[in-house]
Amino acid sequence: MARTLIELVITVGFITTVLSLTQSSPSTSLLLHEEPRPAMLLPLFHTPPITTSRSSSNSRRLLQRSNARMRLYDDLLHGYYTTLLWIGTPPQRFALIVDTGSSVTYVPCSTCEDCGRHQDPKFQPDLSSTYQPVKCSLDCNCNRESGQCVYERQYAEMSTSSGVLGEDLISFGNLSELEPQRAVFGCENVETGDLYSQRADGIMGLGSGDLSIMDQLVDKGVINDSFSLCYGGMGVGGGAMVLGGISPPTEMVFAHSNPVRSPYYNIDLKEIHVAGKPLPLNPNVFDGKHGTVMDSGTTYAYLPEAAFVAFKDAIMKELHSFQKIRGPDPNYNDICFSGAGSDVSELSKTFPAVDMVFSNGQKLSLSPENYLFRHSKVNGAYCLGIFQNGNDPTTLLGGIIVRNTLVMYDREHSKIGFWKTNCSELWERLHISGETPNRENSTAKIPPTLAPAEAPYYGLPRELPIGKITFNLLVNISYSDLEPHITELAKFIADDLDVNTSQVHLLNLTSIGNDSLIRWAIFPAGSSHYISNATAARIIARFAEHRMQLPGTFGSYQLVGWTIEPLAERYIIFHFTESSCSS
Incomplete structure (x- = not known):
């Protein structure tokens, strides 16, 4: 199922103002799509590695000062990416969905009777010698009976999470320079919807807010106010994440991100070009409601009605020689084409290039894998992975748009950078470069109780x-x-x-x-x-x-x-x- 992990309704543990989005139900105005996307739609194709000397040298120059380097794992069936996080002493491991649309990190708690069956065991506070509950204060929502701070989250896909807040040591793995840090996180007592049924344990909230893992690490002064994500290509998956600053490659393009404009990470998108021709649109079409939002927890991309119609017509005009076929799921009126062949590296010869142009004139060029998903029932057939956003004027760019793209969320300088690279290989390139501490030395910074x-x-x-x-x-x-x-x-x-x-x-x-x-x-x-x-x-x-x-x-x-x-x-x-x- 396509993930839609932008927070909708938020009752925060610490007082933070976050605007609500429209509910995702067939009877209301939608942020994303009339219904959740079906689970089987993400493709399974290999993208050949990019091994030019330029990309390799850039990967060696990426890392700055102390940061947390973490591998990303994909669930191609459900369309999300996870990373591993360890909580407590001794450490308890969790696979968490990396989500820029969420502002809190949480895992199932041992006291949860309404939690699904996930990849790892529930967190057991009693087994951690460093765990402390977050007691009620003036700046949190309080459970008066327990005297403990609580949190609640609801997402556009209508799943929910609620529980208590705790504080403990969080560690990032032995290949990261960053030492374990104390951080506040959510200990779930109730989860519903996709959060209940998903295989991943919980959410790593990378959004803005007092409970965000980024805000907490930045406030401690242990990392720069920046993080980066790199999702693998069509069907290949994998990738890397860096919490903290990186040195941007010279080819990286930037878009302005206004933290006041929206509670979500946004960019100043002004134009979309198809096959070198701009869509006939007013630039303001991408500035409705929350603007153009980057959300790593959403699988596909969603445009306001006028932009979607123009984009669809421009694509179909370029593909007049292809046969239009029905989509893989009869519940959706997907726009699909057959006859393209199964080699993803050849798609750019038959599908047009798409460019996203920012207000500063810089542009992000999208390859076909950034706007297509593979038809799951017809070989050599592909479908548009960009949809109309119901009646909602927000433009939402999910993970499909940034396949094989290193995305740097430079919060300190209010900008987001994009660099095309092979994300499936990026972790390995960083791992073997001189920038990565060797295994023997990396464990020296981690207390014995946190070492593997x-x-x-x-x-x-x-x-x-x-x-x-x-x-x-x-x-x-x-x-x-x-x-x-x-x-x-x-x-x-x-x-x-x-x-x-x-x-x-x-x-x-x-x-x-x-x-x-x-x-x-x-x-x-x-x-x-x-x-x-x-x-x-x-x-x-x-x-x-x-x-x-x-x-x-x-x-x-x-x-x-x-x-x-x-x-x-x-x-x-x-x-x-x-x-x-x-x-």
Whole structure:
């Protein structure tokens, strides 16, 4: 389902004024679309990596002073991106949706009886030695019975979250320079709608407000007032996030963002060009209500009626040679075209370029993957991922617009920057560059209680270096459907196991009924001749304890066996399991 995580009605824990948006129901004026978008609509195609020397050198220059560097994980089925955050002492892990339209970070609390079943266990305050409840004061909404501050949130998709406020240590992983910090967050007691049914644990609120994780870190003086997000390309996913300042690449274009104009991150969009021709629109069309809003928690993009009609007509004029077909879901009147082919890198040869022009004259060029999603039932067919925003004059730009684009939210200077790059590869480029602290030194800044625990060795010889790890996965997706996406799956596995993509090799792919059996191998990284015992143990632990996370698009998987081959080739260690895990 397309995510719509801009906050609608807000009862804040600390007093913060936020304007409400129209409710997302078929009977009212809409912010986004008449109904939530169906879950199966996000595509699964690979975008070739951009490996020019210019982009690589820029990635090495990106980082400034202390900041939190975090990997992004995608859920292609439901259209959102998550990152990992640890709360408490000892740390409890959570997968949180990164959302610029939300102003509070929250996770399910152990006391919640109305919370869904999510990726990780609920937060248990009693198990954290550093947890403290936020007691009532003059500047918070108070539960008089408990004497504790409370929060409530409602979103445009009509899901809600409410609970109490607590304070604890929040840590960002061992590849981040930023030390764990005390921060206020929400401990959920009730969640409804998509928040209840989603796989992610909760929300990381990156919006503005006293409870925002950004505002809290900036107020402490530990980071600059800026953060950056980079979402992967069509169907590839993955990406990176940086909390704190970066040095913008020379090719980055900027738009002014007025914090007074709207409670949401906005840009001064003035024109849209299709195939080099400006749409015949009054520039004020993009300035209605909340203006043009950037929202990382929304999947698609939504334009006011006049802008949408002009955009749709201009696109269709350029695609007169394509056949217009019905969309994948009969509940939606999607605009779809067939005959384009399945190679995403070739789409720009058949679909027109689109430019978004800002008031300063700078423009953000959009490739077809920034305004199309793949038809889930017809090969080589694509649909417009830009929709009419009902009767609401707000322009809302969701994640589709910034695929393969590094977006820098420079709050200090009231501007938002855009740089086209390969976001799926950005994390790896930053990880291997000199700007990233090495693993041995990075844990030194984190208290022992927050450092990752050593994985069990699962029978591995402790003193013998490992030459190769092989494993078999049985995935409940047919060979014909899986084979075109095997490269994407390899990338997902590498990201989840925290190894380089070049280390993961496909050995064999066979069909077993309606399922597919895949044999993979993991080799040493780069110039290394072996895999350390600790690394091998960590990888096997993710298999054996069913902690490997694959996108829901691939359904469920079953680990049917793994093999460890020590470098000396004197031992073969084999482990077999019949247990399964839902992706």
